[in-house]
Amino acid sequence: MHKKLFIPGPVEIDPEILQAMATPMIGHRMPEYARLHGSVTSGLKQVMATDNRVFLATSSAFGVMEGAVRNLVQGRCVNFCNGAFSDKWHDVTRRCGKEADAVKVPWGQPITPEMVEQALATGRYDSFTLIHNETSTGVMSPLREIMAVAERYPDVISIVDTVSSMSALPVPVDELGIDVCIFGVQKAFALPPGLAVFSASERSLERAKCVEGRGYYFDFLEFAANDDKDNTPSTPCISLIYALAKQLERIFAEGLEQRWCRHRELAASVRGWVQERGFDFFVAEPYRSLTLTCVANNRGIDLKKLKGALGERGYAFDDGYGKLKGETFRIAHMGDLQLDDLNKFMSVIDELLPGV
Ligand SMILES: Cc1ncc(COP(=O)(O)O)c(C=O)c1O
Structure with a gap:
């Protein structure tokens, strides 16, 4: 049963989505894929309210969460932690060999603009990670107010996880000034797991150019170079991308x-x-x-x-x-x-x- x-x-998946996943396969270097890729990335830009580049990664959210710190932390990062996933992001940042501090609050509490101000004002950090909606505890931190603080620190790259909020409420990426906004599709987006989406500002891509050890699979510059051709660095989860195209159609219809x-x-x-x-x-x-x-x-x-x-x-x-x-x-x-x-x-x- x-x-x-x-x-x-x-989350529960609509049968129409499952049906879309049964679309016959195409090759990712065929023009049919480029058309599909171009149409989903432009739909995603609308949902995310961004003119930044939007990329598709075949992984769960943590692939890109790890990739983001590998691409963007040049000196030292601060991870704001208020639950299981943000705690883990700090651990992942350290495991990537990055210098990182955690600002931790008890589970059930939000990250506040004051905490962000206090950390960034030290001048120690070139990047920070934040989870908008901590799914482990059901806490939604005040993203708009936090990003208003971040705006005063233009050399600090903001990396924000919207895994369980994107599309369920407005998260206007450009208006808020989020450099890198990441989500996996299996939560608020209501697709089967296996695909992560992220937007990247120009200055985050500029930062990536100066960071060593970006690896390959999640190298943001590889994503950008391939996206120029409406493509991805490696073979993407094409069936899920068909599902995403269908879901975008459904989201705009609603x-x-x-x-x-x-x-x-x-x-x-x-x-x-x-x-x-x-x-x-x-x-x-x-x-x-x-x-x-x-x-x-x-x-x-x-x-x-x-x-x-x-x-x-x-x-x-x-x-x-x-x-x-x-x-x-x-x-x-x-x-x-x-x-x-x-x-x-x-x-x-x-x-x-x-x-x-
Ligand atoms: C807010 C948040 N971030 C990150 C993750 C990790 O996502 P994944 O399992 O797709 O890597 C989850 C998963 O539950 C989550 O809720």
């Missing part, structure tokens, strides 16, 4: 504004349910994510049992990430999810709660 995914990624509005409605519905059932939120306002809700298990529910029972009813449920397992659970409300489906899921939880 297929379990309907209410976990924070991968309308970006409507997609953002639907995500606000989904979030409001889950938040209402959480309050009505007497649960606490793990995250304080105004930092609650719009794409997933992390719920504190203050009612002492046997989450493992609930997960099992939901599994038997055909639903995949998340009982907390890493060290938060058992203490919190997360309900994802991102991608192509519709309000009726979400409410049905919560009504099934309601039926099961008395027994757990």
Whole structure:
């Protein structure tokens, strides 16, 4: 039995998307691929509101997250850490042999503009990493305010992960001044995993030219040179790119504004349910994510049992990430999810709660 995914990624995929993946194969050096590549990158620029170059990498998000630090950290980087994925990004930065410091806050807290100001004002850093929406904790940091701080430090390259926010809410890359904006497609974009997208500003590409040890697979300059021909350095995941083309068509048919509005409605519905059932939120306002809700298990529910029972009813449920397992659970409300489906899921939880 297929379990309907209410976990924070991968998310449920529309059958139309799966169908698009069955399109007969083409060669990536054929003109048909260049046309496909050109059309998806121009659609992505619209969603990301950027005139920067947009590249397609055949990997999960962390491929490009690692690639970005290898390409852009020349001297020293600061990693802002407030959850599992941002903590890991710091570790990855160090593993790439880069000088890096972590500014860490407890899980459940946001990164604030003040923290960013304090770090950048030291003059020690030429780059920083930030996760807009920490999926492990359901915290959304105030990106606009943070980028307003970053704007005052033009020599510092901003590397921002929007894995679980891009397309669910406005992230206008150029207006915010994000140098490198990265996302994997298996979350808010609602595609199967295996493809990462990133935009790169001119100054980030200039920086890359001066950085040694960029490797090959994620060398930003290779991406730029190949993109000039609407292509990729290595064989891309063409089936997924067909799926992306279909998804962009669907996103524009729904309308970006409507997609953002639907995500606000989904979030409001889950938040209402959480309050009505007497649960606490793990995250304080105004930092609650719009794409997933992390719920504190203050009612002492046997989450493992609930997960099992939901599994038997055909639903995949998340009982907390890493060290938060058992203490919190997360309900994802991102991608192509519709309000009726979400409410049905919560009504099934309601039926099961008395027994757990
Ligand atoms: C915010 C965020 N960043 C990075 C990642 C890592 O992505 P991937 O597993 O695609 O490398 C995830 C995955 O859950 C995520 O939620």
